[in-house]
Amino acid sequence: MDRDGTYTVAARKRLDSLEQEGRRKFLPITGRLSLSSNDYLGFSKHPRLAEAAAHALKDHGTGSTGSRLLSGNHPLNRDLESAIAHFKRGQAATVFTTGYQANLSTVVALSDLVTICYSDALNHASLVDGLRLAGRKTVVFPHNDWAFIEADLDRRTDSRKTPLRFMIVTESLFSMEGDMAPLSELSRIASRRDGLLLVDEAHATGTLGKTGRGGFEAQGLDPDTSRTLLTGTFSKALGGLGGFTVSHPAFRDLLISRGRGFVYSTALPPSVLASNLAAIELLSDNPSIVGHLQNTTLALRTRLRLTENDSPILPIRGPMDVLFRFQKNLEENSFSAPLIRPPTVPEGTERIRLSVCLPWSGGQTETIGTAWDRAVRS
Ligand SMILES: Cc1ncc(COP(=O)(O)O)c(C=O)c1O
Known part of the structure; x- marks a missing residue:
């Protein structure tokens, strides 16, 4: 029996069962060159980003001091939001402290408007957790099977008490599969059948399309901004940290009131905002x-x-x-x-x-x- 008694024994037993199920995780050995990094463009070590961060650090200090609704709404948030909205060819954007929070918050806030959610079977945990927290009826559809969604909508009578019938939730470039969602078909279903489309562009931003704008650019599409929301992260190809949702301004306003990760978490520090901004400028320039x-x-x-x-x-x-x-x-x-x-x-x-x-x-x-x-x- 160890000094702390039964609680740590219980934790060890849980770890043993996780190990037997092959679900126990270990931190990797550092010092080797990782072949699974998300730093696709090598931006995390780019001097232009480091310089931008260093200046902001010197001028504004280390922390943001609070959530964006309280003391943490540094003006660089607005600059970053305009830059990412413009880069993604959207109308407005909301910056979050992580991509996980952007997804969780966006799914929860938007699910208020719909009766049913359709979630790709291979969606990232942040989308899945958002759907769980939202508590809306959720149908998990086989990976990339847009026809399944149409057939499911055909089968159900539209007895909604919400303004919109449904929301489709997908990644555009799947993080573990490396394949792409059928964005044209999913957009068509959302427009024709009165739904929303939420696309997580975490891995697509900076990697797909001629200029790195993501899955819609790669597939030659213009998203309908009244129905499509794009989420993403600054932590992968953009080499920094933080999440974003690009949307119609009305959805942005909703996120500010209903996005739990926005309301209840400390904002990004100015140095991180500055390096994220530098990353978008660097990519736009090159x-x-x-x-x-x-x-x-x-x-x-x-x-x-x-x-x-x-x-x-x-x-x-x-x-x-x-x-x-x-x-x-x-x-x-x-x-x-x-x-x-x-x-x-x-x-x-x-x-x-x-x-x-x-x-x-x-x-x-x-x-x-x-x-x-x-x-x-x-
Ligand atoms: C597909 C996908 N969405 C969202 C996230 C979350 O982004 P962040 O690491 O910024 O929280 C990740 C990264 O882990 C991801 O792979």
């Missing part, structure tokens, strides 16, 4: 960097014979022994690439998630290719 990421991705995809799409997220699937060997071969080359298991991904779909992040060398592509060939052969 759109060709996105093409560079896409060409680099194509080289790795070609080497690994995974050319089904061109996203920088490559899930490498195979028998567990092959995946373990691949992981070991990568570690011998000082790379780390974690094996992603349930509940992050569905049972039986374990994978090593590789993500292409600049700067990336041809040598790196070859090392990964050789590690994979050896894993498959032995």
Whole structure:
């Protein structure tokens, strides 16, 4: 029995059962080059972002001192909101402290307006948690199966007591699958059948489309801003921290009153706001960097014979022994690439998630290719 008694014993027992279920998590060993980073454009180490942060740190200090509704609404929030709204070709934006909070808050606030929510089976935990907190009837549809939503709507009588009938919740570039949502069909369903469409562009922003504006740009679409909300994060290709929702101004007003992560959490510090702003400016000034990421991705995809799409997220699937060997071969080359298991991904779909992040060398592509060939052969 340990000094603290039964509570820690109970915690250990819970950990044991998590371990038996294969659900216990461990922090990775640092010091190796991670092949699963989300720093797609390499912005987290860019001097322009660091300088912007350093200036703001000097001028405004370390903390934001409160939530945005109280003392934490630094003017840089408004600058960042205009910049991200403009970049995403939207009308207004709301900045949150993390992407998780943006998703949770947006789903909860918008679900007030609808009777039923449709959620892609592979949605990120922040969307799933938002739907749980919202407590609205939620139908989980098979991954990317837009026809399922239409058939389900056909089956139900429209007995709504809410202004809108439904909300579809999806990612545009799926974080673990590396594939894209059928945004054209989902937009069509939302417009024709009186619903909303909420698209999480966490991984698409900065990686998809000619200028990195995301999934809609990549698919040549203009979102209907009266029905479409785009969420995202500054923590991936934009190299910083924080979340955003791009929407019609009326939805922004709703988020400010009803977005729990907005109302009940401390705002981002000015230094982080400043570096996020610098990231959008950097990307807007240098759109060709996105093409560079896409060409680099194509080289790795070609080497690994995974050319089904061109996203920088490559899930490498195979028998567990092959995946373990691949992981070991990568570690011998000082790379780390974690094996992603349930509940992050569905049972039986374990994978090593590789993500292409600049700067990336041809040598790196070859090392990964050789590690994979050896894993498959032995
Ligand atoms: C698809 C998706 N949405 C939202 C988030 C949350 O973003 P953040 O890390 O800024 O909280 C993540 C990142 O973990 C993500 O992968």
